[in-house]
Structure formats: structure tokens, C-alpha cells
Amino acid sequence: MPVTSVEKDLDQLTITVIADFAAPVTRLWDAYMDPRQLERFWGPPSYPATFFRHDVAVGGRSVYRMTGPAGDEHWGCWEWTHVDAPRAFEVIDWFADESGAPNTGLPSVRANFAFEQTATGSRLTTVSRLDSLVQLEQLVSMGVLEGTREAMSQIDAVLADLAEFAASRAAxxxxxxxxxxxxxxxxxxxxxxxxxxxxxxxxxxxxxxxxxxxxxxxxxxxxxxxxxxxxxxxxxxxxxxxxxxxxxxxxxxxxxxxxxxxxxxxxxxxxxxxxxxxxxxxxxxxxxxxxxxxxxxxxxxxxxxxxxxxxxxxxxxxxxxxxxxxx
CATH class of the missing domain: 3.30.530.20 (START domain)
Structure with a gap:
């Protein structure tokens, strides 16, 4: 499993997830930039994601839906606030309706994704910041940490599938x-x-x-x-x-x-x-x-x-x- 560390900091109101991969940084970066790849691992296996919009630019938005085993639908939206390819990007991630409008009854997260080269491939460090301790605990109680581990366990298979997303493939x-x-x-x-x-x-x-x-x-x-x-x-x-x-x-x-x-x-x-x-x-x-x-x-x-x-x-x-x- 690629996740090597999960830390919850109650003082800083952050959740930090570190994951290591046996793939180059550019390959890992592209997996997040390409909605065809991202939706293969953004949701846990029992809640697969579909991205209907994915604007990789400051001010852009991504709108996605996760569908549960009973057909239940859960929508989310990213607002892109920073892009520094292929080193880092930052988004505000919130629960939403199908139009991308935020659900104000649930916490939003400012998430920073940092990519770096390692001796064996690449490392992704994700820092999610909440606005209050109540929000952080609410997110944890919803099973986000377990869901994140399950979701990221799928990335290795996506990274290994080079042919599926190669520039030589037809439309x-x-x-x-x-x-x-x-x-x-x-x-x-x-x-x-x-x-x-x-x-x-x-x-x-x-x-x-x-x-x-x-x-x-x-x-x-x-x-x-x-x-x-x-x-x-x-x-x-x-x-x-x-x-x-x-x-x-x-x-x-x-x-x-x-x-x-x-x-x-x-x-x-x-x-x-x-x-x-x-x-x-x-x-x-x-x-x-x-x-x-x-x-x-x-x-x-x-x-x-x-x-x-x-x-x-x-x-x-x-x-x-x-x-x-x-x-």
C-alpha cells in the first residue's frame, strides 16, 4: 500500500498523508491532471468517482460524483487556487450538489498536494487544513482517513497502466x-x-x-x-x-x-x-x-x-x- 504515514495535528487543524510510489514524479502528477486516471482512485473502491469537470488552472473548478454500492450519490467540487507543475497544486475541496454548489452544512478542506522525487520513485504529501477542531473531528468521524487509505491503494495500478493513457492512443x-x-x-x-x-x-x-x-x-x-x-x-x-x-x-x-x-x-x-x-x-x-x-x-x-x-x-x-x- 502506498500510504506510509497519516498524521492528525489538532493544534494546526491539519491531516497529513504521505504516500510513496515506484513511478516518476511526472507520471504521478499526470495521474492527478487527467480525469480519466483520477477517477480510478479518487474514491475508495466501494465509492468510485466520476469527474464531470476538471480545470487544471488557478480559478478553475473540478466537479465529481462518488457513487456508493446502493446507488447513493455524493458530490464534491474543487476550486483550484495554486498550480506549480509538476511540483504542487492546491485546491479547496467541498461537499456539493451536482452543479458544484457547496453544501455549507459540511466542512470544506484546503488541500495542498506536494510532489517530490525520491530514490525509488516519487512521494506525494497531502496536507488538508480545516477551519476548526469541530470540523476536523467531523471529517474524521465520517471515515475520511480510512477512505483515503483505500482510495490511494488504487494508484499503483493506474500508474502501471502506461498504455491506457499514452499519447499514441486514439480519441x-x-x-x-x-x-x-x-x-x-x-x-x-x-x-x-x-x-x-x-x-x-x-x-x-x-x-x-x-x-x-x-x-x-x-x-x-x-x-x-x-x-x-x-x-x-x-x-x-x-x-x-x-x-x-x-x-x-x-x-x-x-x-x-x-x-x-x-x-x-x-x-x-x-x-x-x-x-x-x-x-x-x-x-x-x-x-x-x-x-x-x-x-x-x-x-x-x-x-x-x-x-x-x-x-x-x-x-x-x-x-x-x-x-x-x-x-
């Missing part, structure tokens, strides 16, 4: 809920490059084409929050095309953008698309959480081969990076 879709899907891929490029690739119309026309045989004659970018965008694709040589339109709802360059999306000429409810870019070993983790109106719409879109088309586009983008195209 994959993961169903998060009845209405939400996360498409994730490590793109071999910097966060700044990948952000610009999503916000430069001429560049987008060169890579965001899906399968071969299509062109993108219309690419109208939404530059500011509240602006509308419009994308249209047509087959080479002419023929019937298709397109999407929507609004830029949130923008935090170069890490996060949220848009609505509706298919032009179709009477389907719009989706909400949350794009997050996170630097990881091997490039940039691109995570796109799509929220549909219902499960039927979700399944219908996935059945079109959407993920395969996205993979073709991302591979084409990497080709531009490798060819030293100015991005």
Missing part, C-alpha cells in the same frame, strides 16, 4: 451519465498550439475535416463570449454538406472554452460542449465533455461514428504540428 468516448459523454485524447503539441488550432479559422480549415474527402468552406469563429460561430463542411467535388452553429458561453484561454452547438437545419436540442486543455507528459490532454438533451440523442450521435471522425481530425492536426506548420 475515445466515455459515457459519464445518461446525458454526458467525455471524449479525450493526448494531442502531441503544446496547450497554446492546440488552443490556437481551435481559434484560428484558416488553421481549422486545414485539420477539422473529419474523414478524408471533406472540405470546410465556412469557418466563422466566435472570438468573445456571447459571439456566435458557424461551421460548414462539404464533400470534395460538391454535394450535400452539413454544419453547426452555436454560441461561445465561456472562454478562459488557453485552458477552457464552453459552447452551445446545434446542427444547422435540424430541429434537435443544442448540446453543451466543454473543452479543457491540460499539459501532460507527451503533449496536451484534450478533454471534451458533451451534454445532450437525453440518452436517446446521446446514443444516436455516438452511433454516427463521431469519435472516429474526431480522431481523424486530431491525427491530421498532429501532422501539421510535425510538419512545423505555424500554429
Amino acid at each position: 475515445e468516448a466515455q459515457i459519464l451519465s445518461d446525458t454526458q459523454v467525455r471524449v479525450a485524447r493526448v494531442v502531441r503539441g503544446t496547450v497554446e498550439q492546440v488552443w490556437r488550432a481551435h481559434n484560428d479559422a484558416e488553421l481549422m480549415k486545414r485539420w477539422l475535416l473529419g474523414p478524408d474527402g471533406w472540405t470546410m468552406p465556412v469557418c466563422e469563429i466566435a472570438a468573445d463570449v456571447g459571439d456566435s460561430y458557424r461551421y460548414v463542411w462539404e464533400p470534395d467535388g460538391g454535394g450535400e454538406g452539413f454544419g453547426f452553429t452555436g454560441e461561445l458561453l465561456e472562454s478562459e484561454p488557453p485552458h477552457r472554452a464552453v459552447t452551445s452547438e446545434a446542427m444547422i437545419g435540424m430541429d434537435f436540442p443544442p448540446t453543451r460542449n466543454e473543452l479543457t486543455l491540460t499539459p501532460v507528459q507527451g503533449g496536451t490532454l484534450l478533454s471534451l465533455v458533451i451534454t445532450y438533451a437525453n440518452a436517446e440523442m446521446r446514443d444516436a450521435v455516438l452511433a454516427t461514428g463521431m469519435t472516429d471522425g474526431m480522431e481523424t481530425s486530431y491525427a491530421r492536426l498532429e501532422g501539421l504540428f510535425e510538419a512545423n506548420v505555424s500554429v
Whole structure:
């Protein structure tokens, strides 16, 4: 078990957990940066976690749900207050509802995660600070210490699974809920490059084409929050095309953008698309959480081969990076 020490300091109102791993610091760091990996160990085995949002930037938020054996759901939220890759990050962690709004009846925790290299791999020291002795004891009585030990005992298996999260893997879709899907891929490029690739119309026309045989004659970018965008694709040589339109709802360059999306000429409810870019070993983790109106719409879109088309586009983008195209 990786946890080597757990100390409760009643004077400082802290709980300190030290864990050692036979893996490099960058590998351990990435496990916390990537929601696909983090949700494999953030909750104990009987309360697995699902992350619906994970913004690795100061001011960002992460929203997660832990589901118990009886189907009971427990929500939490992080507010990111400090990021110093790959050495440390700090978050305020609170119990929440599914929107991320805090449950004020339960204690919030200011948690500092410090990563360091050791002779045999890496060490993670987590210091959780409470506001009062009552809060600290309340947290302990809820079984947090035991849950933390159980949760962190799962990290070794995640760290050993190098192939599952390698930059060479294609884009994959993961169903998060009845209405939400996360498409994730490590793109071999910097966060700044990948952000610009999503916000430069001429560049987008060169890579965001899906399968071969299509062109993108219309690419109208939404530059500011509240602006509308419009994308249209047509087959080479002419023929019937298709397109999407929507609004830029949130923008935090170069890490996060949220848009609505509706298919032009179709009477389907719009989706909400949350794009997050996170630097990881091997490039940039691109995570796109799509929220549909219902499960039927979700399944219908996935059945079109959407993920395969996205993979073709991302591979084409990497080709531009490798060819030293100015991005």
C-alpha cells in the first residue's frame, strides 16, 4: 500500500498523508491532471468517482460524483487556487450538489498536494487544513482517513497502466451519465498550439475535416463570449454538406472554452460542449465533455461514428504540428 504515514495535528487543524510510489514524479502528477486516471482512485473502491469537470488552472473548478454500492450519490467540487507543475497544486475541496454548489452544512478542506522525487520513485504529501477542531473531528468521524487509505491503494495500478493513457492512443468516448459523454485524447503539441488550432479559422480549415474527402468552406469563429460561430463542411467535388452553429458561453484561454452547438437545419436540442486543455507528459490532454438533451440523442450521435471522425481530425492536426506548420 502506498500510504506510509497519516498524521492528525489538532493544534494546526491539519491531516497529513504521505504516500510513496515506484513511478516518476511526472507520471504521478499526470495521474492527478487527467480525469480519466483520477477517477480510478479518487474514491475508495466501494465509492468510485466520476469527474464531470476538471480545470487544471488557478480559478478553475473540478466537479465529481462518488457513487456508493446502493446507488447513493455524493458530490464534491474543487476550486483550484495554486498550480506549480509538476511540483504542487492546491485546491479547496467541498461537499456539493451536482452543479458544484457547496453544501455549507459540511466542512470544506484546503488541500495542498506536494510532489517530490525520491530514490525509488516519487512521494506525494497531502496536507488538508480545516477551519476548526469541530470540523476536523467531523471529517474524521465520517471515515475520511480510512477512505483515503483505500482510495490511494488504487494508484499503483493506474500508474502501471502506461498504455491506457499514452499519447499514441486514439480519441475515445466515455459515457459519464445518461446525458454526458467525455471524449479525450493526448494531442502531441503544446496547450497554446492546440488552443490556437481551435481559434484560428484558416488553421481549422486545414485539420477539422473529419474523414478524408471533406472540405470546410465556412469557418466563422466566435472570438468573445456571447459571439456566435458557424461551421460548414462539404464533400470534395460538391454535394450535400452539413454544419453547426452555436454560441461561445465561456472562454478562459488557453485552458477552457464552453459552447452551445446545434446542427444547422435540424430541429434537435443544442448540446453543451466543454473543452479543457491540460499539459501532460507527451503533449496536451484534450478533454471534451458533451451534454445532450437525453440518452436517446446521446446514443444516436455516438452511433454516427463521431469519435472516429474526431480522431481523424486530431491525427491530421498532429501532422501539421510535425510538419512545423505555424500554429
